[in-house]
Amino acid sequence: MGTSPKVELSIPIIPDMELAATQTSEVVARHMGLGQDKSDEIKMALIEACINAFEHSKTEEGQVEINFTIEDNTLVIKVTDQGVGFDENTVKIPKIEQKIKSDHKRGWGLQLIKELMDTVEFESTDEGTTVTMTKKK
Amino acid sequence: MGTSPKVELSIPIIPDMELAATQTSEVVARHMGLGQDKSDEIKMALIEACINAFEHSKTEEGQVEINFTIEDNTLVIKVTDQGVGFDENTVKIPKIEQKIKSDHKRGWGLQLIKELMDTVEFESTDEGTTVTMTKKK
Amino acid sequence: MSDFQVSVKEVDDVVVIATDGYLNNIGGEKISDICDKHMEKGVNKFLINLEKTSVVNSIGVSILIEIIEKLQDTKGKLAYCKLAPIVEKTFNIMGLTKYSTIYKDEEAGLSDLSA
């Protein structure tokens, strides 16, 4: 095992398949010595990134790639789809006061990811999206 | 998603990393409609195949690949390492009567895999080993 | 982690829903259906015991916001208890706690809700 262990996952769009990713992050987090709270935050962010790729990417390839790398004391997670892409800047920040009255109760995933992880970056074109998120020890 | 969904996992040799594979098999098994008993048998066989690759392959690459495919009503799992390989025919069938008195209590993995799965095949050269195991619905 | 299960009991005028498993869209819909059925009968206080639900997603939780909206018409109440830290954090980020209350356990929730 090198200094930068890598875990690579390629999962099909199957209900609950995101749980394969969270189980993986849990093992990696434990290996890094991350506490339970941080591990749980990573799991939640990963679920949201996966279900976004499942639901919104419209990928024809039908697979979503998840990569984990441990760099020094930071876990770097990339979730990639080969779908239609989106512009992060057009996504509205959700507010509960509005959601309560709106027909559209959803739209929380990106917000949760940003709040739960240390850094989050989106690279998105019409050939797909990669979300890169990190959590420090 | 095509007719033959594929899950691909590449995991580093990290303690308990085999659990990332079992969580994946659990989701796939549920998706296929396999019962809990069969799903648990798959998990156990997968743990044994993974820890064999971890422990015995001496792979320099440091990664183990696990592939799941659903073919008709059969789950096909391949566990591949790029290690030193071994000759399955030289592995003795373990017997508890001998193990009790022996200094070498281990050596149960292959036996368990064979008993728990429907079919098991080993392809092994000095460039690595692939265990292919299947479970019918 | 497997299929989402619920068990329901009524304590005085409060419906207690105990969940088990991943609260995703399917789990959310199950809870919503139970609430709908009870609301039709005029019940409007619900306590969800999430002790055995350590994993949720935002789709499942969004469905709880739907329930909160429906309950506003009759001044009903939605409450939760036994939340795992990450579930509580998620509820806080999404702001559910502005419209519904988190209790430590069933006893605390029941004594406050049925008062």
Next chain:
Amino acid sequence: MSDFQVSVKEVDDVVVIATDGYLNNIGGEKISDICDKHMEKGVNKFLINLEKTSVVNSIGVSILIEIIEKLQDTKGKLAYCKLAPIVEKTFNIMGLTKYSTIYKDEEAGLSDLSA
């Protein structure tokens, strides 16, 4: 699935070891250490409650065979209870059940062992 935990209690002349989590090499060693310490004090009946251990590997279970061997010198006994079906199947395939007994629950195990 997380770290392997054990809790130990003594009931009459039987040591009951309740496990929680993945029984791998580390889990097996933990159980073995506990048995060793008690054997030094002359105790030779052990009941392992595996209710919260739904996943095992063959390395962890091999360590139980070591314990069985050690107990043979003093005509001691190793027993288990509350096994998940896959754990019971594994014990059967490996033949552990020829040298040690599976009980339904702690009560059944204790009443038989301490007799």
